[in-house]
Each structure stands twice: as C-alpha cells, then as structure tokens.
Amino acid sequence: xxRIDFNRLRFLVIDDNAHMRRILxxxxxxxxxxxxxxxxxGATGLEAFTHFxxxxxxxxxxxxxxxxxxxxxxxxxxxxxxxxxxxxxxxxGHSEKRRVVAARDAGVTEFLAKPISAKGLYQRIxxxxxxxxxxxxxxxxxxxxxRRNANTNYVGPERRKGGKADLIxxxxxxxxxxxLG
Amino acid sequence: MAPPKDTAAVATYGDHEVIVPENKLRxxxxxxxxxxGEDDPVARAEMALAELSTEFAxxxxxxxxxxxxxxxxxxxxxxSKTTIEVLFHAAxxxxxxxxxxxxxxxxxxxxxxxxxxxxxxxxxxxPLTLVDQHVDSVRAIYREYxxxxxxxxxxxxxxxxxxxxxxxxxSENRDRPETIEQIVGxxxxxxx
Numbered sequence: 001x002x003r004i005d006f007n008r009l010r011f012l013v014i015d016d017n018a019h020m021r022r023i024l025x026x027x028x029x030x031x032x033x034x035x036x037x038x039x040x041x042g043a044t045g046l047e048a049f050t051h052f053x054x055x056x057x058x059x060x061x062x063x064x065x066x067x068x069x070x071x072x073x074x075x076x077x078x079x080x081x082x083x084x085x086x087x088x089x090x091x092x093g094h095s096e097k098r099r100v101v102a103a104r105d106a107g108v109t110e111f112l113a114k115p116i117s118a119k120g121l122y123q124r125i126x127x128x129x130x131x132x133x134x135x136x137x138x139x140x141x142x143x144x145x146x147r148r149n150a151n152t153n154y155v156g157p158e159r160r161k162g163g164k165a166d167l168i169x170x171x172x173x174x175x176x177x178x179x180l181g
Numbered sequence: 182m183a184p185p186k187d188t189a190a191v192a193t194y195g196d197h198e199v200i201v202p203e204n205k206l207r208x209x210x211x212x213x214x215x216x217x218g219e220d221d222p223v224a225r226a227e228m229a230l231a232e233l234s235t236e237f238a239x240x241x242x243x244x245x246x247x248x249x250x251x252x253x254x255x256x257x258x259x260x261s262k263t264t265i266e267v268l269f270h271a272a273x274x275x276x277x278x279x280x281x282x283x284x285x286x287x288x289x290x291x292x293x294x295x296x297x298x299x300x301x302x303x304x305x306x307x308p309l310t311l312v313d314q315h316v317d318s319v320r321a322i323y324r325e326y327x328x329x330x331x332x333x334x335x336x337x338x339x340x341x342x343x344x345x346x347x348x349x350x351x352s353e354n355r356d357r358p359e360t361i362e363q364i365v366g367x368x369x370x371x372x373x
Contacts, residue, residue: 006222008209017274019240023281026233030226055206062273085202093277093295096363114277115285118226129209135200145199 004129006032012054013038014045014071015091016063020116024058024091027118031125042066046074053082056128058121061092061103068092069106076107076143084142085135087128091116107143109133237282244278245320247271248291252316260305268312269298275319284326286335290318293342300350300364302357311345318342 011033013024021038028036037052039045043065049057057075059068066074068090078084087109092099095113103111110124133144190201215221220228251268258264275291294315301307322335347364354360 003211003213003215004222005209005211005213009206016270017278019244019278020274023230023233026229027226030229031222032225055209062270083205085200085205087206093273098363115280115288116277118223118230122223122226129206132202132204132206135202136197137200138197 002130004031004126006125007034009033009055009125009129010035010052011037012045012048012052012057013059014040014042014048014057014063014068015060016040017060020060020091023116024121027116027121030118031122042068042071045071049075049086050081054086056087056089056125058089058091061090061094061099069102072103072106072108078137078142087132089121089124089128091121104146105141105143107141109144234283241275241279241282241284241287241323244271244275244282245323248275248316248319252312255312256309260307260309262304265298265304265307269295272298272315272319284323286326286332286339287319287322289335289339290315290322290342293339293346294319296364297346297350300360301353302360303353306353308349311349314345315342 006028011028013021013028013036015021015024015038018040021040025036025038037048037054039048041064042059045057045059045063048054059071061068063071072088072090075081075086075088076084088107089110089112090103090108091112091114092103093114100111109128112120112124133148135143136145189203192199248268248271251264251271255264255268272291272294276288276295279285279288279291294312297307297311297315298304318338322331322338325331325334328334350364351361354364
C-alpha cells in the first residue's frame, strides 16, 4: 500500500486571502505536515520560495504585485533558482478551460479549482509526489510534460521533432513502488 | 530491496529536451501500513476543518463587508483600474470560499459580478446600478441564509442577475464573437 509521509514534506502556501491560508494550513496539518510556510502575495511568495526551499508550492492565481501565473513562470526558469522543478499546485476560483490551459502552459503541475476539499487537495499532492512527470524544455516552454497520456485517437501532425521523442514512455513512481511492494 | 535512487537524466531530441529531474519527493513515499488506530489523513484533515468551521460565519461576514467597502470605493472614486481590481478580488474570493464556509448559494451571485467585470471590454461602461444589485444580492443571500426559502430566493436572485448581466455583456461584446461564445457557453450560476 502506497502512502505519503506528509511529515517529510515542506509546503509553501501563497494566497492573499488570510482565511484561505488558514484553511490550507489546517488541511495540511491534518494530513500530517509540520512545515507550512505562508506568503500573502506573489513577490513575497517568490522570496519565501528561495528562502525556505519548499517541496511543494500551493498558490492562488489572483494576487497583488504579481499573480500566481507569473509566479509559476518565474519559478520555471532553468538556472535562475535552486529548484525550477518544484511541484506547483494552483488553487483558484478560476475554472474556465482557457484558464486551465494558461496555467498548464505556465508550468503548473496540478490545477485545483475552488471550492477546496480535503480529498481534492490530498489527491493533487499524492499525484505530484507519487507520479512525477518528466520535464520538457523547448524554445517556448519549460515545465512538466503536458502530455499526461498517449492519446491513440489523436489525428494530426506530430509537433515534437526527433524520432523517439514522439512518445515519452514514463513509469510512474506509484507503479514502481507497487512493483516493489 | 531498497528502491533505486532516482537520479537526473536529460535526453536531447530535435527541437526539445526531456529532463527527468532528481526525484526529491521520493523521501515522502512509504509503503508502511497505518498504525493501529491511525486515521485516514483525509478524514483527519476534514475533522480539523470541521473544528475550524466555527469561525466560518464570521469569515463570510467579513468577506461580505469587504465587498461592500469595495463597492463604496467604486461609488466614491469611480471605475478606475484599482477600484475595479479591488471589487473583482473581493467578489472572486467569495466565489471561491462561499461553499467551503457553508454558504454555497452565495457563490453564484459573486460569480456573476466577476463575469460582469471580466467580460466588459471598457470597464467605464459597467453600470454602477448593476454592481450595486450584485453586491446587495450577495449580502442579502448571506444575511437571510437561515430562512426556510433561502435557497429559492438565492436561485431567483442569481438567475435574474445573470440574465441582466448576459444581456449587457452580449451588447457590449457584439463585435467580439469569441467573447460572446464564452459568455453564453458558461455554466449556469444558479442551480436549476
């Protein structure tokens, strides 16, 4: 049975709304996490990200100074900070498809639409911990592989060039652990 | 046997690289079974949230107050980038929090106000009366939440708000078919 030892994970919660930060902290402590750092805007969040080196960043979208989308783009700069591969979960009241696509294209790892639930947050965390995706770097994108599944029904040209790269095979850690256990 | 350590690997292809970064989160994956009497983490978190819920009504009240102040600021200073942003943020927070705070029927009116602000191409043309009607509705639905007919009242109010807002937005976006598609194609804000 695969479990997550939340006590070994360090979280950074970035949200300008104090009530939402309190709710997130309560849920994370409930899961068993001890280390939860908070920031109330994108700029403070980026500073806290550099200082605390979190394992997982949970960020709101709409925030003052710079928003969650800009924050994700700043984190996903190879060589510009200590961990451009950090897992980013975007928690937001925006749920329209174009917003989800914009978040994905900014390098967000998981998207969670409000209203928040313990189950929804837990599932996103389990996914980023136990099922990490490889990163793809192109001229215009750096972030988790946006192809979560090989779509056998896809009709159209292959946009990635380079033979083997047409299909990136990956074994989720979840499966590796299951195979061992 | 211990699982193999995940190490970084980079594969270069025609126009992109595939990077498997060192898996720093592996440390948190365990196959250790639950200890006797240990709760499911989701149930534990839900219980912690239930304990916190005694504060939710006061939080909802303060969010409604914040929305009202944002509306008053718009009335006093006019529709500027700053006053509109503050109003949008206040409405957007209520949209996202209302259900968690135990007032799900409040969310739809707040969402309608977000749509009004977000989809009006020239913010100076947002009718202040319509802003007032949205803010008053959000506050009224919250204030009257314990009434037996609260749900019907909320549905009625938000449906009418949505109709008036859609009518205005369609007129304002008559030269933007893609925006109109987003407006009319959006999910209903009030349950049928």
